[in-house]
Amino acid sequence: MADSVIGVLQAASPDKKLDTTALTVGANTVERERVNVSGAAATELADVKGATPASTLFGLVVRPLPMASTTAGACAQTSIGTTSSSALASNASRVRFRTENTGLTVIYLGFGQTPTVTAYHMALAPCSNSANDGTGGTTEWDDNWKGAVNAISSAAGGTLVTTELT
Numbered sequence: 001m002a003d004s005v006i007g008v009l010q011a012a013s014p015d016k017k018l019d020t021t022a023l024t025v026g027a028n029t030v031e032r033e034r035v036n037v038s039g040a041a042a043t044e045l046a047d048v049k050g051a052t053p054a055s056t057l058f059g060l061v062v063r064p065l066p067m068a069s070t071t072a073g074a075c076a077q078t079s080i081g082t083t084s085s086s087a088l089a090s091n092a093s094r095v096r097f098r099t100e101n102t103g104l105t106v107i108y109l110g111f112g113q114t115p116t117v118t119a120y121h122m123a124l125a126p127c128s129n130s131a132n133d134g135t136g137g138t139t140e141w142d143d144n145w146k147g148a149v150n151a152i153s154s155a156a157g158g159t160l161v162t163t164e165l166t
Helices: none
Strands: 002-008 016-025 026-031 043-049 057-062 077-080 086-087 096-100 107-113 120-122 137-140 149-153 157-166
Touching: 077 086, 077 149, 086 096, 086 157, 096 120, 120 137, 149 157
Parallel strands: 043 057
Antiparallel strands: 002 016, 016 026, 077 157, 086 149, 096 137, 096 157, 107 120, 107 149
């Protein structure tokens, strides 16, 4: 690929130039326009990187998207009491997980931490009419969180269904 420019006609002013790269597509040599993501300052140009840029540089980190999952954990309902307990163990192979409150109490979640009913990361609303009616609060996370998820219920008898895809 060779660097190049193409001119853009401007009425009543000098022509502007666009930064391009020449490459072959099929049997044709074409010009592909380069686009920069930038900040306000002249030096704030973001490079596309396959790794985290140095702390003094700006960058966009790109990575392959995880493959679709073909494995789900077993179907199970977990009892959640008034003492924090594990709802989901940490798993480096996790692709996604979904948690649904299937009971009549509020379920409080802590991501890698021990939640209480007043200090937590997320609260899942109880079912509206009856347990397991499908109206309880839910949360779904992609591969951004691979750590443990802990839960505590606002009262005795809380229940939670968690599905983990790997």
